[in-house]
Amino acid sequence: MDIFYITDTQVTLNQQPAPDIATAAGFLWLDATHDEVSAAPEVWRDQIEALSGTQVYDLHLKDITNLSHPSYFDATQDYEMVVFRKLTLSDAVPAPKSEPKRKIPAALNKLTTSPISFLLMQNVLVTVRPQHSRTVDLARHRLLDYKQKPDSNTHGARLPTSPEELMLRLLNAMVDQYLELRHPLTQQLDRWQHALLDPRRPFNNWMALLDSRLELRKLDNLCEEQRDAIQELRDHIVDNHDGNSRAKDLLLVRTNDVMEHISRVLNHARRLEASLESAVQIHFAAMAHRTSEIMRTLTVITALFMPLTLITGIFGMNFEVMPLLKNSAGFWITMAGMGILVVLLLLYFRSKQYLEERSRSRFDS
Structure with missing residues (x-):
């Protein structure tokens, strides 16, 4: 597990001894992988309690190690938990041997997902993620490469000021990965439409088409779960945030931005599914x-x-x-x-x- 200590001016990694969060000026980001937690869940929980002073509940510990868990939000008196399913490299997560091999286009193969868990504690953010996570790795590199800009430069990037802000930045970057799939998915849909409506060559790849529709339906359901989880997080911020009004407004702006991006992905997935259904109907009408x-x-x-x-x-x-x-x-x-x-x-x-x-x-x- 890596320990990031983030202040207004700098970021340190695995500082020894670890800063006392009760008196520290910044906050901690505790980043671990699923393999690390699954190998010794009790040891990991003791480490989290020693650094944050908060013990993770047993049921939440099971949720963190459950790789098939859907996106959801839960709040307790001690911390808040967000599980968010993110895109995963298709070669990083092999398909189970029990599942039949399906002929899915390359663009839809990129829709393999895995959960990442966030625990929001007092001045502490805990993340449990897959071994390969482009979003988290990029965020880590940006934090460690951060250099403070002169006060006159107002356009430079700034460090996150709270665990909530860092989590929302990570969530926003994860949703943007789905937005990057819009172009290849649209191109794949165009190829399906040309194949369905080509009068010179009869279409017979119906199993691949069915699998593609199932993948788009999975993306639709995935976005619904993500939006529900972020909506519950937003409601929790509105009802329970104890900071000043400016900090609360900034968190709400970032939360709304994440929800808006999820809605864009959801609407695009539904448009693709409707267009594919229309192409199938036009195909049978042409036949x-x-x-x-x-x-x-x-x-x-x-x-x-x-x-x-x-x-x-x-x-x-x-x-x-x-x-x-x-x-x-x-x-x-x-x-x-x-x-x-x-x-x-x-x-x-x-x-x-x-x-x-x-x-x-x-x-x-």
Whole structure:
């Protein structure tokens, strides 16, 4: 577990001895991984109690080590707990062997998630995260590389002033990772739409399409859980924050910003799901239209040959005396009559616009 001591001007890592949080001017950030906590949960809890003076409850300790826990918020008299599911590198979390192998596009493979737990205590922020976390690693590097700017420079980055602010910064960066997926997901949807509506190549990759819809539905549910957790955190800040009004307003602004980003991801996921559903419906409508065109062509051909079949059936009767039967020009007269009949039928079908749409589609192609 790494111990960050953050003040208004500097950040130190693993300072020995650890600062006394009761008299320190800043706050502590205690950063641990799931593997560290799962290996010795009681030892980790004792370390947290020694540094913060607060003991983590047994049920919350189980929640922290539960890698399938959804996003949620809980508050006690001693601390607040936030569990937030973040994006995880797909190669960092292998799929369980019991799950069947699915053909999911590369863009949707990036939707693998894992939980990160936050414990907000008095002047202490505790995080328990996966081993590979781009957001937390980047935040650590930024804090350690921080250099105080001159007072005249008002545009430089500043250090977080409270555990709540640091947590909201981390949450905001995690949600922004979902926003980065909008472009590849939109491109993947465009490829699905082209594949579904391509008349030259029938679409048969239905299992991959179904898996993609399931992944988008998972993203939808994930954003709902995230938004509910952050909403409960916001309500808790409004009801119980004891700081000055400016600090409270800044926390509410950051909380609202996180919720707004989650809503953007949620709306985008729903738009993608609706667009994909529309593409599937258009695909089946196009298939029904092509089937209708084929049936129309077969119907016209059948209508053209029905009178010809009638004529050949009449001349195939076994009568000794029949018109044109013994006439040397009878065959050609019959063929000419059949040809004229076909032409008349075609003109009739065109007047009824049975062939107009078919001919127009050939002209457009």
